[in-house]
Amino acid sequence: MKIKTFQALTMTEALRTIKEELGADAVILSTKSVKQQGKMFGLFGRAVVEVTAAIDFDPRQSDQQGHTKGERPSGGSSRQPQFQESFRSSMQQASARTDRVSVSQETLSGPRTPTATMSPDPLPAETGGRPHDHAAPEWTQLAQEVRGLRDLIETTMQPRRAPRRVSLKRLPPAATHFYHDLVRAGLEGGTAEEVLAEAASMLQVGDDESDVALRRAVHRALARSIKVSGPLLSGNDQKKTVIVVGPTGVGKTTTIAKLAAHYTLKEQRSVSLITLDTYRVAAVEQLRMYAKVIGVTMDVALTKREALDFIRRRSKSELILIDTAGRSPMDEAGLRDLRDLVSLDHPLETHLVLSATTRESDLVGGVKGYAGIPINRLLFTKLDETRGYGGLFGLLRTSGLPLSYLSTGQNVPEDLEVAGGERVADLVLGSPLKHVRRETEGVKREA
Ligand SMILES: Nc1nc2c(ncn2[C@@H]2O[C@H](COP(=O)(O)OP(=O)(O)OP(=O)(O)O)[C@@H](O)[C@H]2O)c(=O)[nH]1
Ligand SMILES: [Mg+2]
Structure with missing residues (x-):
């Protein structure tokens, strides 16, 4: 066995030198970045990479392999078979540990605290000493090295015990x-x-x-691993003003209609609708039609001030739902307008509505795009249009935002359920959507 510490300017250079000196079978035990001693009293030292590597060489081959060129006594075929057996079994134990924690050059490149030092010439010259003679100097030395290597590997492994990613x-x-x-x-x-x-x-x-x-x-x-918020209103005396924002066409207005129908018809709560979406006439008419069918008031606010006036006017309502125009997360000007419009001097719960059919990177971009608006909840629609829920799950996990509702189709009000962690887990693990328990089940469809 040989352990040696190398320094080089780059990892590639270090690995090349290790390969040249110890051969391709060398194992990287640790890497770290260190300051090289500068010429002027240690000043201006360059940052170099320090790599400790080990090689388990077979003395019978060492001369041909040249792995330990110039560092071993010649004629080193004297290692006792028992030494090798003992050594190999130690290495096997060590590498079994190594396997379990998935050590590789790549995974070891993180910060760690190596204790490796270059061992002195590890192999004694041929002595003819008996293998089990513990007094034999070569045995003592090798046994120490094996122990040292074991300790070294254990120490080196420690940072892997609390890894960010686990093998x-x-x-x-x-x-x-x-x-x-x-x-x-x-x-x-x-x-x-x-x-x-x-x-x-x-x-x-x-x-x-x-x-x-x-x-x-x-x-x-x-x-x-995900958070859920539960239904909009829980306690009987709870009141809330909820605003929905999100990209175009994701189902904001339809979801508002579902929520309004559920809370009005099933929970007998007083609900009012306000729309800030005056971008398209059809959008106003769409919500007005739902309001009429459900039997709730609907106000159209052109400005922030008007929105605030309507909220105050409808203050007896237990639930005020505010619709907004869809904005692409990349439409900076549109988002600025929206941000200004929704910065009302009134407590609001803001739900960012996203479609489950959107790929994860775009979902992440969506949340980032809306970062200027204080988002309290995520609400996913169109779960019925996809079978891959990994993007949805990934965003929930990384954003840490609670999930409020899942929309599972176009039917108002049936296709909406209060989100649950178990349900999301079912979806990710491939349970068919038809088993969805709908919160709004039983509410007669009126539209
Ligand atoms: N399949 C499916 N379609 C949905 C779902 N939710 C809404 N939709 C449909 O998506 C389309 C757009 O819905 P809207 O509610 O108008 O979407 P929006 O986000 O308000 O759109 P803009 O106001 O234009 O930004 C409609 O055809 C809805 O019926 C859903 O969960 N699944
Ligand atoms: Mg809309």
């Missing part, structure tokens, strides 16, 4: 197919790994590792 190798083998299921559902690889690691952490030693038990754990991890 699938830590999961029960039966769980790895869930990784593929999650990725197929549209989760990014890293998110899928994190969810599976969370699922694995919920399993106790000795737990049943059947597919059913693992699926339950994955389901729980998925459900737990």
